Amino acid sequence: MLNRLAIEQLEKRRRAALINCLPGFKSVVLVGTVDSQGDTNLCVVNSCFHVGASPALLGMIIRPAPEGTERHTLDNILSTQHYSLNAVSSTMAQRAHHTSARFRRDQSEFDECGFEPTTIDGTPAPFVSDSPLKIGLRLQEHQLLAVNGTHLVIGSVEQLSFANNVWRDDGTLDLTGMDLVAGAGLDGYHDVGSGRRFAYAKPDNAPREI
Amino acid sequence: MLNRLAIEQLEKRRRAALINCLPGFKSVVLVGTVDSQGDTNLCVVNSCFHVGASPALLGMIIRPAPEGTERHTLDNILSTQHYSLNAVSSTMAQRAHHTSARFRRDQSEFDECGFEPTTIDGTPAPFVSDSPLKIGLRLQEHQLLAVNGTHLVIGSVEQLSFANNVWRDDGTLDLTGMDLVAGAGLDGYHDVGSGRRFAYAKPDNAPREI
Incomplete structure (x- = not known):
């Protein structure tokens, strides 16, 4: 058992590696943005989560990295209000x-990094051409925690693109079927x-498999 | 391609099923809490995400369900300030x-549902005895989005429990090694x-596999 003090005393990279593993397997997406000069940016994020279905909303956490690529992403989202999330398949990992x-x-x-940008429906944010699940978002809420x-960062889902044969009735x-990967920690x-x-699920019985 | 209007026009359950699949594979944990009378509660959540490593912080989204089990969870967290997150292995799914x-x-x-509660280090929140990764949290931030x-809901990691042989150097x-599952949508x-x-990763070369 590790308590809070023992966690704080871990060497910095070991602690980051451990804590990033705590959610278990997790979402991993590529965030596509563009700046006001038209320069595109792409950044892997593993903190994407469901916020609501009606309206359709997705959230993510972006670190305040002083020189990191993620600041480019945040700057671009704040200036254009648009971004894309692109699911990561095994061949893209x-x-x-x-x-x-x-x-x-x-x-x-x-x-x-070898990705081809593509556009959808005239939205400014670039999408990843070979991603099997492309999500266009418009910024709805941004706050410093x-x-x-x-x-x-929370956005509303404005466009969705995927193959017909992966959408069940x-x-x-x-x-x-889309060969998506699950993320683990910072590098898995x-x-x-x-x-x-x-x-x-209903209270009286164990849920049956469907 | 589905645009926002087409998404909004989907039948309610189909829309919820679709939107909940958008993050791809995702975290799935059991949230353990207790109320002021000592009655325990356990609730599956698939919106857990990393907020920071120093201090160690995890976030999650809880719906405002008027009669749902999740309200019990939220009430308990707000009244006791403590909760547990317990990773879900294949046999627990x-x-x-x-x-x-x-x-x-x-x-x-x-x-x-057939889980045995256990305590760790005197913290009030109950943990799931057979979960291979048990995380004790103290509430740090709660807001209505x-x-x-x-x-x-964001909490700080106060206790961590897992087997020594799953912790790499x-x-x-x-x-x-813990046989954890990845969540998909609302029921996968x-x-x-x-x-x-x-x-x-460094700019000049594709990252090597380690």
Whole structure:
């Protein structure tokens, strides 16, 4: 058992590695943005989460990195109000991780990491052409969290693009059919096997598998 | 391609199913709490995310469900300031999903869904005995998000419990070694294969596998 003091006393990189593993397997997406000069930016983020379905809202956390690529992303979102989230498939994982390097503002991670940008429906934010699930968002809420000065960014879903054959009749997406990876910590990308789904849960019985 | 209007026009359950799939594979944890009478509560949550490593902070979104189990969870967190997050392994998945049923306040999901509660280090929140990764948190920030009235809850990590053999020398946890599942949408629980890890990314080269 580690208590708070023992956690604080861990060497900085070990502590970051440990704490980033605590949510378990997690979302990993590429955030696409553009600045006012038209320069594109792409950044891997593993803190994307569901905020609401009606209206459709997604949130993410962005660190206040003084020189990191993430500041370019935040600056671009704040100035254009638009950004894209692009799901990461197995063949994209190594290139997606490369976007976490500290590229200069005049370098585009699309070019440097081998992704082709594409546009959807005239929205300004660039999408990742080979991502099987592309989500266009408009900024709805931005705040500096008092607790540690990180940025909370929430956007509304304005465009959605995916292949017809991964959309099931009940509305769910076949994430394994898209070959999406699950994130682990700061540097892990895991292939995911077929899963089990359970019926809407009721108090009296264990939910049946569907 | 679906635009915002097409998304809004989807039937309510189909829309919720679709939008909940957008983050891709995601974190799934059981939140353990206790009320002022000592009655325990357990609730599956799939919106847990990393907020910071120093201090160690985790966030989650809780819906304003008028009669749902999640309100019990939120009430308990606000009144006791303590809660636990318990990672979900493959053998726990069906029982974890069962906790999403609308149990009465006087029913404990620990009893009803087949989980044994345990305590750690004298903290009031109950932990799930058979979870391979138990996290004790103290409430640090709670706010109603203006954008849609959901609750953002951020806590500091006060206790951590896991087996020694899943903690690597570099600080990361072996999530597959713990047999953790990845969540999909509202009802999917996927087994995860061994992953790839990539070195700290630098601009000039594609990150090597480690």
